[in-house]
Amino acid sequence: MQVPFYTSTREYKAHKAEFDAAVSGVMARGDFILGGEVAEFEKEAAAYLGATYAIGVASGTDALVIGADILGFRDGAEILTPTFTFFASTSCVARLGGKPVLVDMDAETLEMDLADAARRVTRNTKGIIPVHLFVQPTSMQGVMDLARSHGLAVLEDAAEAWSMESLVDGAWRKAGTIGDIGIYSFFPTKTLGAYGDAGLMVTDDEELYRKIKSYRIHGSSVKYHHDYIGYNSRLDTIQAAILRVKLQRTTEAIAARASIAAHYTERLSGIPGIRFPKLTTDSRGVSYVYNILVPKRDELAAFLKEKGIGTSIYYPIPLHLQKCFAYLGYREGDFPVAERICREILALPIYPELRDDEVECVCEAIAAFYK
Numbered sequence: 531m532q533v534p535f536y537t538s539t540r541e542y543k544a545h546k547a548e549f550d551a552a553v554s555g556v557m558a559r560g561d562f563i564l565g566g567e568v569a570e571f572e573k574e575a576a577a578y579l580g581a582t583y584a585i586g587v588a589s590g591t592d593a594l595v596i597g598a599d600i601l602g603f604r605d606g607a608e609i610l611t612p613t614f615t616f617f618a619s620t621s622c623v624a625r626l627g628g629k630p631v632l633v634d635m636d637a638e639t640l641e642m643d644l645a646d647a648a649r650r651v652t653r654n655t656k657g658i659i660p661v662h663l664f665v666q667p668t669s670m671q672g673v674m675d676l677a678r679s680h681g682l683a684v685l686e687d688a689a690e691a692w693s694m695e696s697l698v699d700g701a702w703r704k705a706g707t708i709g710d711i712g713i714y715s716f717f718p719t720k721t722l723g724a725y726g727d728a729g730l731m732v733t734d735d736e737e738l739y740r741k742i743k744s745y746r747i748h749g750s751s752v753k754y755h756h757d758y759i760g761y762n763s764r765l766d767t768i769q770a771a772i773l774r775v776k777l778q779r780t781t782e783a784i785a786a787r788a789s790i791a792a793h794y795t796e797r798l799s800g801i802p803g804i805r806f807p808k809l810t811t812d813s814r815g816v817s818y819v820y821n822i823l824v825p826k827r828d829e830l831a832a833f834l835k836e837k838g839i840g841t842s843i844y845y846p847i848p849l850h851l852q853k854c855f856a857y858l859g860y861r862e863g864d865f866p867v868a869e870r871i872c873r874e875i876l877a878l879p880i881y882p883e884l885r886d887d888e889v890e891c892v893c894e895a896i897a898a899f900y901k
């Protein structure tokens with residue numbers, strides 16, 4: 531049996547009429563650039579997240595660059611960011627001439643190690659980029675306590691964290707809505723994924739909102755009058771129309787992911803050597819990615835591939851060992867937890883349309899490998 535790591539086609543086939551109507555509606559109106567669907571999606575997304583303002587941009591990566599620029603994460607400012615994350619969480623700072631100060635991770639939760647972050651604060655530290663990976667947000671209480679005590683700006687990378695929640699100051703809040711600016715990616719594999727590139731930024735601060743809106747169209751709020759040197763980064767109207775269709779089904783999609791994750795955990799828990807990321811009590815997770823930590827990871831991935839089962843590795847190389855970041859001066863051994871997790875972690879297929887028999891097939895193959 532072939533089990534693809536990810537496919538969008540099952541979802542498209544199941545709801546073809548709705549997706550086709552959404553796309554052809556935009557074509558018929560011809561409002562391709564910041565059209566009506568963008569404004570509607572921004573309203574619906576803000577309401578879903580409990581954010582005051584939501585602004586659609588072209589990708590999660592652009593959202594990070596724009597957020598970093600506006601918050602002043604540039605020109606030598608030191609910014610705390612994890613070494614174990616997707617490249618864009620850190621490149622956004624480096625691109626603007628800021629100094630990424632990398633932080634190790636917690637071996638159990640796979641979140642940023644906030645004690646390590648606190649040790650790396652200096653008088654030049656200007657901000658922090660907590661990244662909410664895989665299933666649960668970084669402890670935002672810990673991040674906000676650290677940020678408040680050192681006067682740091684907080685850019686939340688919630689690219690993977692659609693609908694995850696964090697307990698902060700006694701209240702549950704959606705990941706991404708807690709810091710000064712939060713960003714989301716709608717890369718197709720995401721819990722809320724577009725059919726192409728798309729991203730979103732949120733904030734509760736009116737001044738930041740106005741700046742973000744202006745930055746996404748070359749720093750202008752009145753046509754051809756440029757207050758800032760901004761970007762060209764707009765959420766595409768066709769993608770907004772697709773996202774509106776998918777937003778309506780978020781609850782059932784998340785429930786389907788939860789049941790697949792529970793199925794995996796139940797079937798794989800008995801296999802000696804397999805470990806699972808620890809779930810924390812101050813967060814309400816969403817199973818965006820289902821990871822296991824395993825011995826002989828590369829051999830297992832090759833074995834599954836031979837059987838037609840797709841897997842993925844998030845992330846094979848921590849950022850301090852990436853060639854382009856050599857100038858930061860880190861060496862192998864500097865972040866021992868991240869280096870170990872990069873050798874052990876393996877992501878299994880998970881998407882709402884994945885069938886029970888496919889999950890069984892993956893689990894049986896893993897059991898056979900370790901027998």
Ligand SMILES: Cc1ncc(COP(=O)(O)O)c(C=O)c1O
Nearest residue numbers: 589590591616618689715716717
């Ligand atoms: C943690 C993280 N940050 C940033 C991004 C960048 O988002 P995009 O691919 O939409 O540019 C991604 C995802 O793809 C991500 O997983």
